[in-house]
Amino acid sequence: MQDYFLEVQDLKKYFLAGRPSMFNRAVEQVHAVDGVSLQLRRGEVVAIVGESGCGKSTLALTLMGLEEPTDGKIIFESKEITHANEHDRKLLRQRIQMVFQDPYESLNPTQTIGEIVGEPLDVHGLIHSKSERELKVVKALEDAGLKPAETYMHRFPHQLSGGQRQRVVIAGALVLEPHLLIADEPVSMLDVSIRAEILNLLADLRRTRQISIILITHDLGTVGYFADRIAVMYLGRIVEIGPTHEVLTNPQHPYTKALLSVVPVPNPRLRRERVILQGETPNPIHLPSGCRFHPRCPIVVERCKVEDPAYVETGESHQTACWMVGT
Amino acid sequence: MTDLVTSPAPLPTSRLTDFWRVFRRNKMGLVGLFMLITIVFVAVFAHVIAPYDPSATHDVASSDIYNPPSAAHWIGTDDAGQDVFTNFIFGARVSLIVGFFAAFISVFIGGVLGIVAGFFGGRVENILMRFTDIMLVIPDLPLMVVIVALTKKPSLLNIIFVIGLLGWTTTARIVRSQTLAVKSRKFVLRARAIGAGNRHIIRHHILPLVMPILVVNAVLVVSLAILNESTLAFLGLGDPTAISWGQMLNYAFGRGAMSTGAWWALVTPGVGIVWVVLGLTLFGHGLEQVLNPRLETHHLMRPRPIVKHEATGKPLRHATRQRVPSEAPILIEVDNLSISYLTENKPPARAVENVSFTLREGELMGLVGESGCGKTTLMLGLLRLLPAAGQIVDGEVWFGDTELTALTDDEMEAVRWKGISIVFQGAMNALNPVRTVGDQIAEAIVKHNPLMKGKALEARVSELLDLVGISPEHKKHFPHQYSGGMRQRAMIAMALACNPKVVIADEPTTALDVMIQAQVLELLDSLRKKLGLSIIFVTHDLGVVAEMCDSVLVMYGGVTAEYSDVDTIYNTARHPYTQELLKAFPDLSQPDKRLASIPGYPPRLDDLPAGCRFAPRCPLAFERCHIEQPEIHQLSERHFASCHLVEKRV
Numbered sequence: 001m002q003d004y005f006l007e008v009q010d011l012k013k014y015f016l017a018g019r020p021s022m023f024n025r026a027v028e029q030v031h032a033v034d035g036v037s038l039q040l041r042r043g044e045v046v047a048i049v050g051e052s053g054c055g056k057s058t059l060a061l062t063l064m065g066l067e068e069p070t071d072g073k074i075i076f077e078s079k080e081i082t083h084a085n086e087h088d089r090k091l092l093r094q095r096i097q098m099v100f101q102d103p104y105e106s107l108n109p110t111q112t113i114g115e116i117v118g119e120p121l122d123v124h125g126l127i128h129s130k131s132e133r134e135l136k137v138v139k140a141l142e143d144a145g146l147k148p149a150e151t152y153m154h155r156f157p158h159q160l161s162g163g164q165r166q167r168v169v170i171a172g173a174l175v176l177e178p179h180l181l182i183a184d185e186p187v188s189m190l191d192v193s194i195r196a197e198i199l200n201l202l203a204d205l206r207r208t209r210q211i212s213i214i215l216i217t218h219d220l221g222t223v224g225y226f227a228d229r230i231a232v233m234y235l236g237r238i239v240e241i242g243p244t245h246e247v248l249t250n251p252q253h254p255y256t257k258a259l260l261s262v263v264p265v266p267n268p269r270l271r272r273e274r275v276i277l278q279g280e281t282p283n284p285i286h287l288p289s290g291c292r293f294h295p296r297c298p299i300v301v302e303r304c305k306v307e308d309p310a311y312v313e314t315g316e317s318h319q320t321a322c323w324m325v326g327t
Numbered sequence: 328m329t330d331l332v333t334s335p336a337p338l339p340t341s342r343l344t345d346f347w348r349v350f351r352r353n354k355m356g357l358v359g360l361f362m363l364i365t366i367v368f369v370a371v372f373a374h375v376i377a378p379y380d381p382s383a384t385h386d387v388a389s390s391d392i393y394n395p396p397s398a399a400h401w402i403g404t405d406d407a408g409q410d411v412f413t414n415f416i417f418g419a420r421v422s423l424i425v426g427f428f429a430a431f432i433s434v435f436i437g438g439v440l441g442i443v444a445g446f447f448g449g450r451v452e453n454i455l456m457r458f459t460d461i462m463l464v465i466p467d468l469p470l471m472v473v474i475v476a477l478t479k480k481p482s483l484l485n486i487i488f489v490i491g492l493l494g495w496t497t498t499a500r501i502v503r504s505q506t507l508a509v510k511s512r513k514f515v516l517r518a519r520a521i522g523a524g525n526r527h528i529i530r531h532h533i534l535p536l537v538m539p540i541l542v543v544n545a546v547l548v549v550s551l552a553i554l555n556e557s558t559l560a561f562l563g564l565g566d567p568t569a570i571s572w573g574q575m576l577n578y579a580f581g582r583g584a585m586s587t588g589a590w591w592a593l594v595t596p597g598v599g600i601v602w603v604v605l606g607l608t609l610f611g612h613g614l615e616q617v618l619n620p621r622l623e624t625h626h627l628m629r630p631r632p633i634v635k636h637e638a639t640g641k642p643l644r645h646a647t648r649q650r651v652p653s654e655a656p657i658l659i660e661v662d663n664l665s666i667s668y669l670t671e672n673k674p675p676a677r678a679v680e681n682v683s684f685t686l687r688e689g690e691l692m693g694l695v696g697e698s699g700c701g702k703t704t705l706m707l708g709l710l711r712l713l714p715a716a717g718q719i720v721d722g723e724v725w726f727g728d729t730e731l732t733a734l735t736d737d738e739m740e741a742v743r744w745k746g747i748s749i750v751f752q753g754a755m756n757a758l759n760p761v762r763t764v765g766d767q768i769a770e771a772i773v774k775h776n777p778l779m780k781g782k783a784l785e786a787r788v789s790e791l792l793d794l795v796g797i798s799p800e801h802k803k804h805f806p807h808q809y810s811g812g813m814r815q816r817a818m819i820a821m822a823l824a825c826n827p828k829v830v831i832a833d834e835p836t837t838a839l840d841v842m843i844q845a846q847v848l849e850l851l852d853s854l855r856k857k858l859g860l861s862i863i864f865v866t867h868d869l870g871v872v873a874e875m876c877d878s879v880l881v882m883y884g885g886v887t888a889e890y891s892d893v894d895t896i897y898n899t900a901r902h903p904y905t906q907e908l909l910k911a912f913p914d915l916s917q918p919d920k921r922l923a924s925i926p927g928y929p930p931r932l933d934d935l936p937a938g939c940r941f942a943p944r945c946p947l948a949f950e951r952c953h954i955e956q957p958e959i960h961q962l963s964e965r966h967f968a969s970c971h972l973v974e975k976r977v
Contacts, residue, residue: 051840051841051842051843052811052840064520066516066519066520089522090522093520093521093522094522097520097521098517098520100513100516100517100520101513102513105512105513105514106513106514106516106517107514107517108514108518108531108532108535108536109536110535110536111531111535119518119521119523119531120521120522122527123521123522123523123524123527124522161699161928161929162698163928164928169517172517172521173521176521191697191698191867192697192867192868192869192870192908192911192912193697193907193908193911193924193925194697194924194928195911195922195924196911196913196922196923196924196925197924197925197926199922200922200924218840218841219841220841221841221870221912221913222913224913225913225922258842259841259842262841262842262844262845263841263870264868264870264871264873264874265870265873265874266869266870266873266897266909266912267873267897267898268873268874268876268893268894268897269894269897269898274845276842276845276846276849277842278846280810280812280842280843
C-alpha cells in the first residue's frame with residue numbers, strides 16, 4: 001500500500017431536487033457525484049475530464065469542503081477531512097486552494113488586485129506588518145507571471161484582460177502556499193493564445209513548488225501537456241482512469257474514445273472519422289440502469305443495460321469500467 | 328518580455344473623482360444636486376440668512392397678520408404676524424433634520440435586515456421577510472398618527488423615531504434581493520474557498536456591492552421621511568415648538584389663510600417640500616445612473632446614420648485584388664472596410680481597419696481572432712448593428728448588387744434576417760424565459776413576414792425546429808427545459824426563420840462542451856449542404872474551424888493578418904501570428920511537448936502600436952515592423968497576408 005497525499009474513497013454527493021414539503025416528503029435526488037475513488041501523490045497532476053453535468057465541478061467543491069459529502073471518505077495528508085470542523089477547515093484552506101473557471105466573475109470588481117491577492121493573508125492572519133503583506137503579494141503576483149507586480153497592485157479587475165485576471169486568481173491561491181491546487185476549467189474562458197500560457201504556468205508551479213494539481217476540464221486536448229494521469233468522468237462516476245499517455249493513445253472506454261475523436265485538430269488534412277455522441281448527458285436524477293453510459297454507447301450490448309460494470313485493469317494502473325473491454 | 332506586459336501605468340484616480348466624472352454628465356442629477364445644496368445651505372446658515380428672529384413673537388399687532396409680500400416681509404406674514412420667509416428658512420432646518428435622521432434609522436434597519444435575510448437565507452430569511460411583509464401591509468400613515476398621538480408630548484425626537492422605525496420595509500426588500508444576487512456570484516465562492524468567514528464576506532464582498540443601491544434608496548427614503556413629517560405636522564401632530572414646513576401649513580390652513588386669500592402662507596412651505604423632494608428624486612436618479620451596476624449601457628443602440636470620412640491615420644494602399652474565377656457566385660464582398668469607435672475626449676478606437684473578403688454561395692468562412700481583435704465589430708458593421716459609438720469610416724460592403732453601407736435604415740432592415748442573419752454570441756441565454764421556444768421562433772418569423780398566421784406559422788416553426796434537429800413537440804417547452812445545446816439550436820432555427828442566404832454565427836460554440844460543440848458544428852455543416860447557406864463562423868479557436876471551413880480570415884488587432892483557403896492557412900501559413908497560433912494548439916499526438924504560447928497580450932484598440940500591430944508579440948519582428956504598418960500582400964490567387972517578411976519573398 002502506498003502512502004497517498006490525497007485519497008478519495010467512494011465519495012458521493014447527492015443534492016435534493018427541490019425542497020421537501022408537508023405534502024411531498026420523498027424528494028428525488030440528484031446524483032451529482034456517485035462513488036468516486038481517486039488517489040493523488042505529492043506533486044502529481046491528475047486531470048478530471050467530462051462533459052458539463054458529469055459532476056466534475058461538484059467533485060471539486062466537495063474536495064474543497066465547500067459542499068458537504070453525502071457519503072465516502074476524503075483523506076488528506078494522512079488525516080480524514082471528510083467532515084472537518086470549522087477550525088480544521090480553516091487550516092485546510094491554507095493547504096488546499098482553488099482556481100475558478102471564470103476569471104471575469106471570480107474577482108470582486110470593487111477590490112484592487114493588491115487587495116484581492118492579499119485577502120487570504122488577512123483572513124488567516126498570516127501577516128504582521130504592511131510591508132510583509134506587500135512582499136508576499138508581490139511575490140505571488142510575480143510567481144503568477146504578472147511582472148512587474150507594482151503596475152498591477154492598484155488596478156481593478158476590469159482594467160485587466162482575461163488572461164491577466166486568471167493570473168490574479170492563481171496568485172490569490174498561491175499566496176497561501178498551498179499543497180494542493182484544484183483548478184476548475186482554468187482556461188475554458190480564455191483565448192487560445194493565452195490558454196497555453198496559463199497551462200504552462202500551472203505546469204511550472206507544479207515543477208518548482210511540488211504542488212499537486214487536480215485539473216478539471218471538458219477538453220481532453222488541453223490536458224495532455226502536463227497531467228500525469230487522466231480520469232474520465234461520466235454521470236458522477238469515473239469510467240476510465242490511467243496514465244495520460246495511455247489514455248490518450250490507447251483509450252479503452254467508448255466514452256473516452258468519443259471524447260478524443262471530437263477534440264479539434266488544427267489540420268484540415270487530418271479530417272478524421274468523428275464519433276459524435278447524440279443527445280446530452282442524461283439527467284442525474286434518474287440514472288440509467290446497468291452501465292450509466294449505455295443509452296449513448298455506440299457498442300452497447302444487452303448486458304450493459306442490466307449490470308453496472310466494475311473496474312477492469314486494462315494496463316498498468318489503467319482501469320476502465322466497461323463490459324466490452326478486453327472482449 | 329516584461330516590457331510587453333506593461334500597458335499604460337495605473338491611473339491613481341480616486342473613486343470620488345471617478346464618480347464625479349460620470350455623475351457630471353447626468354443633467355438631471357446635477358440639477359437635483361444643486362437644489363439640495365441650496366436648501367441645505369439655507370438650513371445651515373438660517374441664522375445668518377433669515378431677516379427676523381423666529382422666536383420673536385412679541386409686539387404683534389392685528390395689522391401684522393397675513394400681510395401680503397412687501398419690502399419688510401418679502402413673502403408676507405403669517406397668522407401670528409411672523410415673517411413667512413424667516414419661518415420658511417427655519418422650517419427647512421427642521422424638515423431636513425427630521426428627514427435625514429429618520430431616513431438614517433430606516434436605512435440602517437432596512438439595510439441590516441436585508442443583508443442578514445439575503446445572506447443567511449433559510450429560516451432566518453423566512454422570519455425576517457414575513458415580518459417585513461406584515462410591516463409593509465400595515466398602512467404607514469395611520470399607524471404613525473396613532474403612535475404619535477399616543478406619545479403624550481410630540482417632540483421632534485419622537486417624530487424622528489416613529490418615522491424612522493416605520494419606513495424601512497422597502498429598503499429591506501431591495502437590499503435583500505441585491506444581497507441574494509451578489510451572494511450567488513463566483514467571487515463570494517472564491518472568498519469562501521480562501522477560508523473567509525461570514526463576517527469577512529459580508530464586509531468585504533457583499534457590502535461594497537450592496538452599498539450603491541443602498542445609497543440610491545436612502546435618497547428616496549429621505550424624501551419620504553420629509554413628506555411624512557410634513558403630513559404629521561399638518562395633521563397637528565408635530566412638535567409645536569419646532570417650526571417645520573408641515574407645521575407652517577398646519578397653522579396657515581387651520582387659521583384661515585385660505586379664506587383671507589393669504590396664499591403666500593400656504594404656497595411657501597409647499598414650494599419648500601416640493602423643492603426638496605424633487606431635488607432628492609433627481610439626485611437619486613443621477614446617483615442610480617452612476618452607481619447601479621444593472622444600468623450599465625452595454626446594450627446595442629440604434630445605429631446613427633453613417634458618416635463617411637477618411638480613416639484616421641494614414642490610409643493603407645491595398646493590393647489590387649483579382650476576382651477569382653469560380654463557379655459559385657459571390658454573395659458578400661467586403662472591400663476595405665474600416666470601423667472606429669468614436670468617444671468624446673478619447674482617441675478613436677480603430678476596431679477594424681481595411682478588411683476585405685469575399686463570401687461565395689455555399690461557402691463556410693472562418694473568422695478567427697482573439698477577443699478584442701475586432702471580429703465581432705466587423706460582423707456588426709456588416710449588418711449595420713454597431714453600437715452608437717461605432718462608425719463605418721471607410722470601405723464598402725456589397726451584398727449581391729447592393730452596397731449595404733449606403734442603404735437607409737429601413738432598407739437595411741429588409742436585408743437583415745431575410746438576406747443576412749446572425750446568431751449572436753451567448754444568444755442562447757437571451758431567450759425570454761417566460762415564453763415558449765416555439766412562440767419566440769414564431770415571433771421572429773412574423774416580424775419579417777407579417778402575413779404568416781395560424782396553421783402555416785405553426786408548420787413553419789415545426790419545420791425550422793426539425794431542421795436544427797429538435798423534435799417539433801418541444802416547441803411548447805420553455806427555454807429552461809432546454810439544455811444549452813438545444814437552446815443554441817433554437818437560436819440557429821430563429822436565424823433561419825426568413826430563409827437567409829448568409830448566416831453569421833458569432834462564437835456559437837464557445838460556452839459549450841466539446842461534444843455539444845461537435846454537434847452544433849455538424850448541424851451548421853449539414854444546413855449549409857441542405858439549404859445552400861453561406862456561413863461566416865466567428866471563433867477564437869483555430870481548431871474548431873479546421874475541419875469544416877473552406878476559407879479562413881485571421882484577424883489581429885483590427886486588421887487582416889492572413890486570409891486564404893483552409894489548407895493554406897493550416898499548412899503553409901505565412902503570417903507569424905497564424906503560425907504562432909497553430910503552435911499554441913495542443914497536439915494530442917505529441918502530448919509531451921511543451922505548449923508554445925504567444926507572450927504578451929493583444930493591443931488595445933485605442934492604443935495601437937505604431938507599426939505592425941502584432942510586432943510587440945512577434946518572434947520574427949525586426950526594426951521596420953515597429954515603425955511601418957505592413958500592407959496586405961497578395962501571395963497567390965487566394966492568399967493574402969500583411970507582414971513585411973512576406974513582401975521580401977514575393
